[in-house]
Amino acid sequence: MLQSRSMQRIKFEELKSTIKKAFIRAGMSEDQAEICARTHAETSCDGIFSHGLNRVERFINFIENGWVKLGARPTLEQQLGSIEIYNGNLAPGVTNAFFAMDRAIDIAKSTGLGLVSLNNTTHWMRGGTYGWHAANQGMIGICWTNTESCMPAWGATSASIGNNPFVMAIPRQEGHVVLDMAMSLYSYGKLEHTRLNHDKLPYPGGFDSEGLLTDDPGEIEKTRRILPTGYWKGSSFAIMLDLLASLLSNGKTTAAIDQYGYGNCGGCSQVFIAIDPLKMNDQPFVDQALKQTIDQLRQASPVGEGGEILYPGERSLRNRQENLIKGVPVHDAVWEKVKKFAGLE
Amino acid sequence: MLQSRSMQRIKFEELKSTIKKAFIRAGMSEDQAEICARTHAETSCDGIFSHGLNRVERFINFIENGWVKLGARPTLEQQLGSIEIYNGNLAPGVTNAFFAMDRAIDIAKSTGLGLVSLNNTTHWMRGGTYGWHAANQGMIGICWTNTESCMPAWGATSASIGNNPFVMAIPRQEGHVVLDMAMSLYSYGKLEHTRLNHDKLPYPGGFDSEGLLTDDPGEIEKTRRILPTGYWKGSSFAIMLDLLASLLSNGKTTAAIDQYGYGNCGGCSQVFIAIDPLKMNDQPFVDQALKQTIDQLRQASPVGEGGEILYPGERSLRNRQENLIKGVPVHDAVWEKVKKFAGLE
Numbered sequence: 026m027l028q029s030r031s032m033q034r035i036k037f038e039e040l041k042s043t044i045k046k047a048f049i050r051a052g053m054s055e056d057q058a059e060i061c062a063r064t065h066a067e068t069s070c071d072g073i074f075s076h077g078l079n080r081v082e083r084f085i086n087f088i089e090n091g092w093v094k095l096g097a098r099p100t101l102e103q104q105l106g107s108i109e110i111y112n113g114n115l116a117p118g119v120t121n122a123f124f125a126m127d128r129a130i131d132i133a134k135s136t137g138l139g140l141v142s143l144n145n146t147t148h149w150m151r152g153g154t155y156g157w158h159a160a161n162q163g164m165i166g167i168c169w170t171n172t173e174s175c176m177p178a179w180g181a182t183s184a185s186i187g188n189n190p191f192v193m194a195i196p197r198q199e200g201h202v203v204l205d206m207a208m209s210l211y212s213y214g215k216l217e218h219t220r221l222n223h224d225k226l227p228y229p230g231g232f233d234s235e236g237l238l239t240d241d242p243g244e245i246e247k248t249r250r251i252l253p254t255g256y257w258k259g260s261s262f263a264i265m266l267d268l269l270a271s272l273l274s275n276g277k278t279t280a281a282i283d284q285y286g287y288g289n290c291g292g293c294s295q296v297f298i299a300i301d302p303l304k305m306n307d308q309p310f311v312d313q314a315l316k317q318t319i320d321q322l323r324q325a326s327p328v329g330e331g332g333e334i335l336y337p338g339e340r341s342l343r344n345r346q347e348n349l350i351k352g353v354p355v356h357d358a359v360w361e362k363v364k365k366f367a368g369l370e
Numbered sequence: 371m372l373q374s375r376s377m378q379r380i381k382f383e384e385l386k387s388t389i390k391k392a393f394i395r396a397g398m399s400e401d402q403a404e405i406c407a408r409t410h411a412e413t414s415c416d417g418i419f420s421h422g423l424n425r426v427e428r429f430i431n432f433i434e435n436g437w438v439k440l441g442a443r444p445t446l447e448q449q450l451g452s453i454e455i456y457n458g459n460l461a462p463g464v465t466n467a468f469f470a471m472d473r474a475i476d477i478a479k480s481t482g483l484g485l486v487s488l489n490n491t492t493h494w495m496r497g498g499t500y501g502w503h504a505a506n507q508g509m510i511g512i513c514w515t516n517t518e519s520c521m522p523a524w525g526a527t528s529a530s531i532g533n534n535p536f537v538m539a540i541p542r543q544e545g546h547v548v549l550d551m552a553m554s555l556y557s558y559g560k561l562e563h564t565r566l567n568h569d570k571l572p573y574p575g576g577f578d579s580e581g582l583l584t585d586d587p588g589e590i591e592k593t594r595r596i597l598p599t600g601y602w603k604g605s606s607f608a609i610m611l612d613l614l615a616s617l618l619s620n621g622k623t624t625a626a627i628d629q630y631g632y633g634n635c636g637g638c639s640q641v642f643i644a645i646d647p648l649k650m651n652d653q654p655f656v657d658q659a660l661k662q663t664i665d666q667l668r669q670a671s672p673v674g675e676g677g678e679i680l681y682p683g684e685r686s687l688r689n690r691q692e693n694l695i696k697g698v699p700v701h702d703a704v705w706e707k708v709k710k711f712a713g714l715e
Binding site: 103105106107108110135136137138140165174177178179180181182183184185186193195202204206210228236238254255256258259261262264265267268269271272273274275278279280281283300302304305306310311314315317318320321322324325326327328332333334335336337 | 448450451452453455480481482483485510519522523524525526527528529530531538540547549551555573581583599600601603604606607609610612613614616617618619620623624625626628645647649650651655656659660662663665666667669670671672673677678679680681682
């Protein structure tokens with residue numbers, strides 16, 4: 026079902042080709058626009074609206090601002106064993122990230138494990154994209170990015186850490202197992218969406234002006250004290266991911282990104298790891314590990330009668346299957362705007 | 371300050387040597403007992419009482435049950451590029467884990483990155499031990515373990531996933547930066563400790579018998595519905611860590627450990643990654659990344675006047691510094707029991 030009256034469904038191919046036209050008009054090459062448009066369309070199709078169609082206008086603004094360099098390509102800075110470090114040269118974060126995960130996969134095909142990092146790259150949109158991509162090639166994929174400061178560390182009221190999305194993916198015939206987890210419990214996109222629907226958050230997502238936890242999204246938007254995933258734990262994990270992204274890529278920390286001034290994630294650091302599970306196991310072993318784990322999830326007692334226990338990534342797969350048939354939900358106003366960018370209005 | 375009247379402080383060396391005597395009387399070799407006793411003593415010294423002195427009796431019971439094999443050693447099963455897989459042969463989890471992290475460090479010294487995994491190992495006690503150990507050698511350390519089922523997956527009321535502790539450590543001259551995070555928000559040890567002190571948890575830690583979130587530790591002990599770190603996020607992360615531990619070690623999943631019947635973590639799977647940060651950065655770059663990140667944490671506005679914002683691992687370091695001077699806090703009853711095991715009563 027569509028979430029609101031101001032939404033409609035658009036067929037995946039039309040969605041993708043429209044975004045692609047918009048990106049070509051913004052100066053992208055045919056190849057670049059194809060990869061980026063497919064990524065935004067697939068992201069909306071999987072139900073992650075914030076980084077799909079809804080993100081097209083902002084990305085085009087970043088190109089116009091000179092924060093994303095369309096003519097740039099990643100350049101190799103260091104090679105060491107199964108590790109390669111590239112300068113992303115502020116090229117589009119999406120094409121940079123595909124490049125890096127593909128390199129990691131190539132290395133993993135020969136050595137079992139490849140680690141490729143990017144310094145000086147730009148926003149990769151939905152992190153899960155590169156996990157699904159690795160799993161589509163039969164590879165375990167692990168990747169993360171740092172970001173500018175957008176969340177208070179535990180014990181602080183002002184933002185000093187990023188939400189640093191972290192992704193793990195395991196290939197599986199019947200549907201990959203994929204975790205795509207930001208270090209804030211909710212995104213600002215989720216807060217806005219919930220507020221506009223006059224809803225409360227399912228669990229408290231931040232602090233109000235009196236310093237109390239609240240499930241009122243508008244209150245949290247005012248204080249900007251969003252809650253780290255798991256309180257002190259997500260705060261610490263975000264700090265580790267930031268430092269590791271910097272040290273593994275010879276790149277910027279969150280603190281340095283804050284100083285840099287190239288917009289959301291401008292100049293950020295990213296790590297991509299691919300591991301070939303069939304180098305150390307045979308296919309029956311892998312199938313069995315996945316089956317027994319998912320069977321055990323299914324066999325647990327659900328909360329409430331008829332309740333479901335999903336494996337990580339299952340919701341995205343279901344959204345995709347439904348939206349490929351019925352069309353991808355889009356907000357009318359956003360869709361009209363992107364059509365204008367594409368010259369279709 | 372001691373947390374209760376039934377506690378006293380014991381000098382670190384006396385604590386360690388007493389535990390060592392107990393382990394030797396339980397059948398350990400001098401070398402094994404030295405490593406294991408030091409680990410338990412350091413764990414208590416860092417303030418992690420549940421896996422330090424308090425865990426000695428249970429570990430000795432595991433030896434007596436035949437769930438931990440004192441004469442066993444890890445044996446190499448596979449070698450591939452920078453990856454080595456060992457069978458832990460149910461040897462003590464602590465010595466196995468040191469062995470594996472040391473091998474990963476050796477590999478990282480030549481190739482930049484080493485990944486060593488253990489199948490069929492036993493409880494490693496405090497996971498952070500091996501992160502601190504890697505950092506003490508100037509290495510980035512990442513490690514995790516799977517466990518038997520002890521937590522309901524998100525959407526379930528019965529346990530089907532492990533709490534799968536996850537560790538990341540970064541070496542730093544003035545004090546390493548170390549994350550040691552279980553996938554349950556609180557441990558059962560913390561629930562018991564809080565209940566015995568007639569306290570409430572700082573934030574809800576599980577569900578009561580009516581299915582509502584509660585900060586009453588006794589209620590959660592009854593339902594055994596402990597809360598994953600970050601609700602659905604920690605649940606998914608736990609599932610990924612379990613599957614990856616199994617696939618990277620050709621070892622057991624949580625579901626298989628549940629069937630195995632060798633006690634808490636008996637036959638579990640573990641992964642140890644070491645990375646040499648100075649292969650890709652010079653020391654001034656590393657120092658600067660750490661300094662700017664910790665400076666940024668310190669400069670944020672604290673919650674409440676005089677509040678502190680700590681980096682991951684800072685609390686452990688403070689506890690250690692205090693307890694090395696004043697003595698390590700121990701529960702009187704636990705201390706008397708371990709002295710008996712050591713033949714000192």
